[in-house]
Amino acid sequence: MSIDMKMAWRNIWRNPRRSILTMAAIAFACLLLVFMLSWQFGSYDTMINSAVKIHTGHLQIQAKGYQDRKSIRLVVPDPTRVGEVLKDIPEVDEYTFRANAFSLVSSMDRTYGIMVTGIDPGREAKVSTIEHLIRQGKYLSDSDINKALIGELLAKNLKVTLGDELVVLGQGRDGSVAATVTTVEGIFSSGQDVLDRSSMQITLKDFQDIYAMRGAVHEVVILGKSLNAVQKIKETVVAEIRKIDNNHHLAVLDWMELLPGLVEGIQMDMYSGLIFYLILVIVVAFSILNTFLMSIFERTREFGVMLAIGTTPGRLMKLLLLESTTMTMLGIIVGIIAGSLITWYFQIHGIVISGASDIMSRFGIPERMYPRLSLRSLVIGPGVVLIITFLTALYPAMKVRHFHPVEAMKAV
Amino acid sequence: MFFQLAWRNIWRNPRRTAVIMTAIVIGVWSMIFLGALMRGMTDQMVRNGISTLTGHIQVHRKGYRNDPVIENSMTDPRQVVSTLEKTLPSDVRWSSRVRVNAVVSNARHTAGITFAGINPSQEAEISFIGTSVTEGRYLKDDDTYGIVVGKALAEKFGTKLGRKMLVMSQDTDKEIASRAFRIVGIFRAEMEATEKEFVFVTMQAAQRMLKMKNGISEISLLLPDAKDVDTVADSLRAVLPAVDYEVLTWRELLPFVTAYLNIYDGFIFIWFIVVFIAMGFGIVNTTLMAVFERIREFGLLKALGMKPWWIIKEVLTESFFLLIIGMIIGNALSFVSVFALSRIGIDLSAFAAGSEYFGISRVIYPAVYMYDVIMANLVVFVLGLLVSVYPAVKAARFTPIDALAQT
Numbered sequence: 052m053s054i055d056m057k058m059a060w061r062n063i064w065r066n067p068r069r070s071i072l073t074m075a076a077i078a079f080a081c082l083l084l085v086f087m088l089s090w091q092f093g094s095y096d097t098m099i100n101s102a103v104k105i106h107t108g109h110l111q112i113q114a115k116g117y118q119d120r121k122s123i124r125l126v127v128p129d130p131t132r133v134g135e136v137l138k139d140i141p142e143v144d145e146y147t148f149r150a151n152a153f154s155l156v157s158s159m160d161r162t163y164g165i166m167v168t169g170i171d172p173g174r175e176a177k178v179s180t181i182e183h184l185i186r187q188g189k190y191l192s193d194s195d196i197n198k199a200l201i202g203e204l205l206a207k208n209l210k211v212t213l214g215d216e217l218v219v220l221g222q223g224r225d226g227s228v229a230a231t232v233t234t235v236e237g238i239f240s241s242g243q244d245v246l247d248r249s250s251m252q253i254t255l256k257d258f259q260d261i262y263a264m265r266g267a268v269h270e271v272v273i274l275g276k277s278l279n280a281v282q283k284i285k286e287t288v289v290a291e292i293r294k295i296d297n298n299h300h301l302a303v304l305d306w307m308e309l310l311p312g313l314v315e316g317i318q319m320d321m322y323s324g325l326i327f328y329l330i331l332v333i334v335v336a337f338s339i340l341n342t343f344l345m346s347i348f349e350r351t352r353e354f355g356v357m358l359a360i361g362t363t364p365g366r367l368m369k370l371l372l373l374e375s376t377t378m379t380m381l382g383i384i385v386g387i388i389a390g391s392l393i394t395w396y397f398q399i400h401g402i403v404i405s406g407a408s409d410i411m412s413r414f415g416i417p418e419r420m421y422p423r424l425s426l427r428s429l430v431i432g433p434g435v436v437l438i439i440t441f442l443t444a445l446y447p448a449m450k451v452r453h454f455h456p457v458e459a460m461k462a463v
Numbered sequence: 464m465f466f467q468l469a470w471r472n473i474w475r476n477p478r479r480t481a482v483i484m485t486a487i488v489i490g491v492w493s494m495i496f497l498g499a500l501m502r503g504m505t506d507q508m509v510r511n512g513i514s515t516l517t518g519h520i521q522v523h524r525k526g527y528r529n530d531p532v533i534e535n536s537m538t539d540p541r542q543v544v545s546t547l548e549k550t551l552p553s554d555v556r557w558s559s560r561v562r563v564n565a566v567v568s569n570a571r572h573t574a575g576i577t578f579a580g581i582n583p584s585q586e587a588e589i590s591f592i593g594t595s596v597t598e599g600r601y602l603k604d605d606d607t608y609g610i611v612v613g614k615a616l617a618e619k620f621g622t623k624l625g626r627k628m629l630v631m632s633q634d635t636d637k638e639i640a641s642r643a644f645r646i647v648g649i650f651r652a653e654m655e656a657t658e659k660e661f662v663f664v665t666m667q668a669a670q671r672m673l674k675m676k677n678g679i680s681e682i683s684l685l686l687p688d689a690k691d692v693d694t695v696a697d698s699l700r701a702v703l704p705a706v707d708y709e710v711l712t713w714r715e716l717l718p719f720v721t722a723y724l725n726i727y728d729g730f731i732f733i734w735f736i737v738v739f740i741a742m743g744f745g746i747v748n749t750t751l752m753a754v755f756e757r758i759r760e761f762g763l764l765k766a767l768g769m770k771p772w773w774i775i776k777e778v779l780t781e782s783f784f785l786l787i788i789g790m791i792i793g794n795a796l797s798f799v800s801v802f803a804l805s806r807i808g809i810d811l812s813a814f815a816a817g818s819e820y821f822g823i824s825r826v827i828y829p830a831v832y833m834y835d836v837i838m839a840n841l842v843v844f845v846l847g848l849l850v851s852v853y854p855a856v857k858a859a860r861f862t863p864i865d866a867l868a869q870t
Contacts, residue, residue: 068751069748069751069752072744072747072748072751073744073748075744076741076744076745076748079740079741079744080741083737119619120572120619122571122572153566153573153574153575155566155631155639157639160637161532161633162632162633162639163564163575164564164565164566164573164574164575164631165575208530208532221573222573249575311816312816312817312819312820313820314816314817315814315815315816315817315818315820316814316816316817316818316820316821317817318814318817319811319814319817319818319821320817320821326497327497327734330489330493330497330738331493331737331738331741333489334486334489334490334493334738334741334742334745335741335744335745337482337483337485337486337489337742337745338483338486338741338742338743338744338745338746338748339744339745339748340482340486341479341482341483341745341748341749341752342748342752344478344479344482345479345752349756404726407722407725407726409718409719409722410719410722410723410726413719
């Protein structure tokens with residue numbers, strides 16, 4: 052331990068009560084930030100994953116303009132060729148095809164306008180969670196003909212149950228009337244109202260027959276190996292697709308483009324969170340500024356002596372900064388450890404916010420929330436605390452440079 | 464004497480006092496100001512919810528809430544209407560509506576929407592639609608084929624004023640009724656979702672199309688003072704037979720908004736406590752320092768016969784001054800910043816899709832709740848004095864011997 056470090060260390064413990072209170076303030080800020088950020092990042096991950104898993108996938112290939120207009124005419128004409136391209140990209144985990152059409156669905160006594168989606172049962176089960184969301188009946192299989200899955204709320208609205216018939220009436224790709232009768236095979240509940248109230252799944256084969264799709268689909272949904280691989284996959288897919296898409300009418304969209312509301316919502320939540328945290332850290336900074344100031348002014352005489360025996364003002368400043376930084380670091384370490392322990396406890400046991408489950412499920416978050424410790428959540432909060440406390444300590448340390456040995460030694 | 468002594472003592476070291484006061488000022492300011500922003504956000508949410516065809520109170524036929532279909536409409540509203548006329552104070556605004564799920568389509572597009580048949584002049588007094596038509600015109604009482612649609616829907620459909628729009632829905636005979644309307648107006652709403660959700664025609668046109676005769680789906684009421692919601696709702700429940708009708712307040716009609724309000728109530732209080740803890744450390748530390756550097760003084764006072772209790776009182780009075788001055792400046796600062804923002808608000812347009820996603824308006828105006836202000840000040844004041852007890856007791860314990868030992 053260098054002599055400076057030793058002096059700093061001993062100076063900290065000259066007044067243990069004051070130092071501990073100061074470190075406690077720093078630790079408190081770090082603890083809170085670690086926990087809050089783990090919670091926020093944890094809920095963002097859950098929101099993104101559930102949105103990605105329930106509907107959009109990580110990436111989609113669609114006809115240009117389909118995302119905005121959802122017109123049945125905007126199709127991916129040859130999905131098999133796109134599939135062949137995707138098969139050869141190593142980062143792509145799974146992919147599936149979907150087709151959508153807005154249609155009227157009628158039961159014995161009710162009619163609702165909903166979105167009918169054609170899915171490839173085998174592939175879909177690997178990409179989305181729909182198979183596990185079935186609450187009654189069973190999931191579709193590839194050989195099913197005229198069978199449908201509907202959402203729980205839609206089933207309630209239509210007053211139908213398993214085995215009941217539904218009449219579907221819509222418009223085909225070519226503008227012709229698309230009509231069929233299907234049987235309710237399964238009822239699912241995703242917790243997301245829009246989906247549960249206004250969607251119905253049939254097999255892609257049925258869909259293509261009914262809506263005269265001539266083999267085309269609307270969305271090629273891709274699930275990557277991880278969320279981080281998305282940008283890389285996107286680049287590869289864009290390059291590969293260009294080779295087969297002669298008319299340049301296909302677009303590759305990642306989940307951020309597919310879910311702009313979610314992305315901006317997360318950003319907004321993060322920025323507003325940062326404002327709160329910043330204000331909190333500033334309050335803490337002013338709370339501890341006095342400690343730093345006092346530890347200097349009550350030692351004016353001491354500094355005078357040190358200057359008189361030849362310590363340079365620069366070294367004195369360094370010594371003071373070392374003292375405050377050591378104190379800050381101790382507080383931060385304690386804060387990080389305590390924050391991690393608390394976060395870790397909730398990461399295992401989860402937190403239930405009473406009365407919030409309706410809101411949570413609207414955003415795809417389960418009732419019991421789990422914060423997630425990550426490098427980011429461990430580093431950002433304490434990093435901000437470190438910077439701000441250092442700036443706080445800088446002010447008193449600078450004061451030392453203007454001390455004159457003779458005057459300083461006169462001070463009581 | 465305590466006051467004079469304490470007052471002079473806190474200014475013996477003006478820098479230290481200024482620093483800790485700054486901490487208190489920022490703390491109090493952040494409590495009240497950020498609290499007001501959060502309240503502003505939820506207020507706006509409530510206001511939007513209420514003006515988007517909810518109103519403060521709604522009267523339905525029993526069962527409509529759970530299953531809002533045409534079979535659950537009020538087939539003969541005359542009795543309800545006359546009861547309402549008799550019971551309600553004259554300053555309550557209200558209007559009847561037909562509201563059903565429907566499908567609209569034009570040559571190229573189809574979408575599911577909520578089809579609202581309204582009394583144009585009465586509706587204008589209770590919901591947003593009266594003031595929201597930006598192109599064309601609002602509905603007239605005798606419009607038979609006019610329809611008002613949202614901007615976002617019109618854009619999605621690639622349609623404009625004067626074009627036709629086909630509406631399809633189930634009528635009272637359980638058949639699909641359809642009717643073409645001509646777009647006479649296009650409205651803008653706070654939320655894009657609202658623009659895509661609603662289309663408006665006159666109530667007579669909707670009733671004729673759906674073969675409802677005089678039937679209506681709901682009656683929506685807007686009170687001059689939102690605080691009276693429960694009393695008015697109770698008085699309606701007392702006069703309307705409960706077997707046939709349900710009377711619901713906006714809190715029941717907008718469960719999401721109500722849940723948000725509860726969460727924010729909790730969140731604001733937690734924020735107060737967190738900020739207090741952050742400055743609490745500073746208050747304790749500063750007071751401790753002030754006490755310890757005056758050991759000699761306290762020892763002397765004791766030697767002169769001052770009772771320990773008096774010393775505690777003296778130190779607490781010093782904290783009292785610190786807190787009170789910090790609070791006064793903090794409150795003043797918050798009111799100034801709230802006032803400065805009350806006209807322009809905070810514009811969230813940069814996150815338009817995000818605020819839409821969370822159901823927040825694009826511009827937030829701070830709203831000061833007296834309850835929050837009192838709560839924030841109470842938290843700071845009471846807890847602030849409480850944590851100062853520790854240094855005060857320390858000071859009271861110094862003996863003249865301690866003091867002599869101190870250089």
